[in-house]
Amino acid sequence: MAAKSLQRSSSPDIGGSASGRANGRERRPRAKDTASGSSGVAPAPHAGQGQGEGGAEPLALYIHWPFCLSRCPYCDFNAHVRERIDETRFRAALLAELAYEAARVGRRPLRSIFFGGGTPSLMSPATVAALLEAAIRAFPPAVAPEITLEANPTSVEAGKLAGFRDAGVNRVSLGLQALDDGALAVLGRRHTAAQALAALATARALFPRVSCDLIYARPGQTAAAWRAELRRALGFGLDHLSLYQLTIEPGTPFARLAARGTLVLPDADAQAALYEATESEAARAGLAAYEVSNYARPGAESRHNLAYWRYDDYAGIGPGAHGRIPVAGKPAATVRIRAPEAWAEAVERQGHGVRAEEPLAPRTRAREALLMGLRLAEGVEPARFRARTGIDLDDALEPEPLADAEAAGLVARTAAGGWRATRAGWLRLDALLPALVR
Ligand code: SF4
Numbered sequence: 001m002a003a004k005s006l007q008r009s010s011s012p013d014i015g016g017s018a019s020g021r022a023n024g025r026e027r028r029p030r031a032k033d034t035a036s037g038s039s040g041v042a043p044a045p046h047a048g049q050g051q052g053e054g055g056a057e058p059l060a061l062y063i064h065w066p067f068c069l070s071r072c073p074y075c076d077f078n079a080h081v082r083e084r085i086d087e088t089r090f091r092a093a094l095l096a097e098l099a100y101e102a103a104r105v106g107r108r109p110l111r112s113i114f115f116g117g118g119t120p121s122l123m124s125p126a127t128v129a130a131l132l133e134a135a136i137r138a139f140p141p142a143v144a145p146e147i148t149l150e151a152n153p154t155s156v157e158a159g160k161l162a163g164f165r166d167a168g169v170n171r172v173s174l175g176l177q178a179l180d181d182g183a184l185a186v187l188g189r190r191h192t193a194a195q196a197l198a199a200l201a202t203a204r205a206l207f208p209r210v211s212c213d214l215i216y217a218r219p220g221q222t223a224a225a226w227r228a229e230l231r232r233a234l235g236f237g238l239d240h241l242s243l244y245q246l247t248i249e250p251g252t253p254f255a256r257l258a259a260r261g262t263l264v265l266p267d268a269d270a271q272a273a274l275y276e277a278t279e280s281e282a283a284r285a286g287l288a289a290y291e292v293s294n295y296a297r298p299g300a301e302s303r304h305n306l307a308y309w310r311y312d313d314y315a316g317i318g319p320g321a322h323g324r325i326p327v328a329g330k331p332a333a334t335v336r337i338r339a340p341e342a343w344a345e346a347v348e349r350q351g352h353g354v355r356a357e358e359p360l361a362p363r364t365r366a367r368e369a370l371l372m373g374l375r376l377a378e379g380v381e382p383a384r385f386r387a388r389t390g391i392d393l394d395d396a397l398e399p400e401p402l403a404d405a406e407a408a409g410l411v412a413r414t415a416a417g418g419w420r421a422t423r424a425g426w427l428r429l430d431a432l433l434p435a436l437v438r
Contacts, residue, residue, distance in 0.1 A: 058111035059139055059325075060307035061101075063094060063131060064318030065120040066340045069154070072188040073253035074215075074246060078320035078338050079118045090340070091127045093347040095134055097317040097336075100352040102138035105315060105325055110139035112146040112304035115169075121151035125163030132168040146209075146303040148173055153191045153199030161199075161206050171209040171302075173242070174199055179229045183218050188253075200236050209300065211240035216274050217266050218246050223273040230281040238285075239300035243278050244293050245271065275427075292375050292426050309376045311369040311388050319343040319353065324360070324368075331360040362390040363438070370396055370437045374411075374429070379420025393418060401435040411436070 068079045113135055115128065132147065148171040149164050151157050161172065176196040178184050184193065191199075203210045212233055216226050233241070246265060248258045257263035266274065279289065287295040291309060294302065307314050316323040320338040324331070336353045337343040343353035360368070366389040373380035382393040389396070397419070405411045410425035410432055425432055 056106070056108040057313060058142070059105065059108040060111050060304050060312060060314035061113045061135055061139070062304075062314060062316040062318075062321055062323075063113065063115050063120070063135075064117060064316065064321040064336075065090075065115060065123055066118040066319040067122055068117065068119045069122070069152075069190055070188065073257075074187060074249065076249040076252055077118070080340055082340075085122070087124060087127060089344055091123075091130060093344045093353070094131055094318055096347050097352055098131065098134050098138060101315045101317060101323075101325075104327065105139075108139055108313075109143075110135060110141040110145045111307060111312075113148070114304040115149040117150060119152055119157075120149055121157040121160060121164070125160055125167045128164055128169065129167035136168075144170075146171055148211075148302070148304055150175060151199070151203070152189075153196045155191075155195060155198075158195070158199040158202050161202055165206045170207065171211070172203050172207050173211040173213065174203055175213045176200065176233065177213060177215045178218070179214075179232050180225070183221070186219065187215065197232070200233070204236050204238075209240065210236075210238055211242060211302070212238060213242045213244065215244050215246050216278060217271050219264055219266070221266060221270075221274065223270075223277040226274050227277045227281055230278065234281065234285040234287075239287070239297040240302065241282060241287060241295045242293055243282070243295065245275070288377070290377050292429060306376075309372045310384075311365070311372055327357060327359075331365060333358050333360055363396075365389040366391040366396040367437050371433055374419070374421045374425075374433060374436075377420065379414045379418050381414060381416045381418040383416070385418070396438055397436055398438055405432060405436060 066078055066080050067085050068081055071081055147169050149169045150173045152175050177187055177189055179193045179196055181193050248255050254263055282295040286297050289295050290301050313325050314323060315325050319336055319340045321336045323334040334357045335355050337346055337355045346353040369385060369389050370380060385393045409422055411419050412422050414420050421429060
């Protein structure tokens with residue numbers, strides 16, 4: 001739903017690039033840092049917190065709804081447009097995959113659920129309710145789980161927000177993307193700025209927690225205009241924002257326009273000014289960057305997305321969803337079939353749509369944990385890193401590039417002897433990570 005070109009955090013496929021398709025997707029890291037090293041990030045329910053019977057680690061669950069009303073020209077997510085969607089069929093398939101995951105993962109307390117897509121607000125509240133009920137039955141939570149649903153602000157979808165709340169959703173992430181009608185048209189969005197603001201007001205009235213996605217560094221965008229947009233959004237008293245810098249993803253219509261020279265993004269100086277505006281407006285409203293593209297008031301960080309960045313376990317169901325969960329007691333990466341109909345057929349045939357399931361060797365886990373963890377202001381701590389990966393943090397980093405990066409002020413030690421990327425490092429994360437990570 002959100003800006004894809006940027007990296008987003010719903011069910012990350014972190015296997016590959018430094019830009020980390022996290023959030024099952026993920027967007028390209030944008031800049032920022034906390035010079036102090038203090039992220040303000042509230043402790044997420046790690047092992048030891050909110051544990052269930054037997055001390056099982058809490059589980060984050062991602063549910064992918066792959067359909068959209070139309071295809072945004074910058075988007076490379078696993079999103080599909082269909083004239084008609086057989087919601088009953090896809091609901092049944094998601095419930096079957098949930099039962100499959102529950103049987104093999106075992107009883108673990110639910111930490112969070114994230115409905116991402118695609119456009120999950122196209123689902124009916126009844127489908128959301130059925131999935132939540134099944135998930136909570138399969139993974140009884142020890143404390144109230146965070147339940148997020150991504151929603152687009154078209155009038156039809158905004159009209160369903162009360163139904164989603166009644167179904168059990170307690171956090172909504174609105175894909176506003178812009179508060180300017182011209183920019184929304186360029187981005188191929190189906191809503192207007194007035195609809196975005198109306199949806200925001202409705203969401204704030206209905207949900208205790210509301211986040212918004214906005215895209216910046218759009219063609220022709222000025223820092224002054226961006227500041228005005230941010231102030232409008234922040235004027236609703238938001239406690240969380242995901243602010244993604246527009247990037248051109250290969251194979252998208254934007255990539256073709258850019259190749260022809262008809263789509264031109266702001267140059268480096270303009271991007272820096274836009275980034276500066278992003279930081280200062282968020283800070284003015286009391287929101288700190290706790291991840292390269294995510295800002296929150298202390299305690300309002302996305303618990304679900306922190307599970308990706310802290311390299312906790314998560315299960316992903318639905319077309320193309322990724323997971324990092326133990327399989328037969330060993331850490332593994334799971335990925336589902338991407339095409340919705342092929343995925344549904346596989347689920348109907350065999351009870352799941354898993355396309356690949358690969359054991360994760362310690363070195364791979366170490367690499368993934370670093371690619372995710374250095375996106376966080378809090379950085380990566382050595383004891384936890386060792387416990388999650390089986391490798392010492394300093395053995396997972398290239399010593400010479402690390403020393404150079406430290407001397408250049410791109411990385412710094414944390415208080416616990418770990419590493420974090422500085423603000424300057426965040427600005428160069430795409431280049432920095434491949435050099436640092438073994
Ligand atoms: S609404 Fe759909 S096509 Fe548009 S950005 Fe979101 S996932 Fe992509």
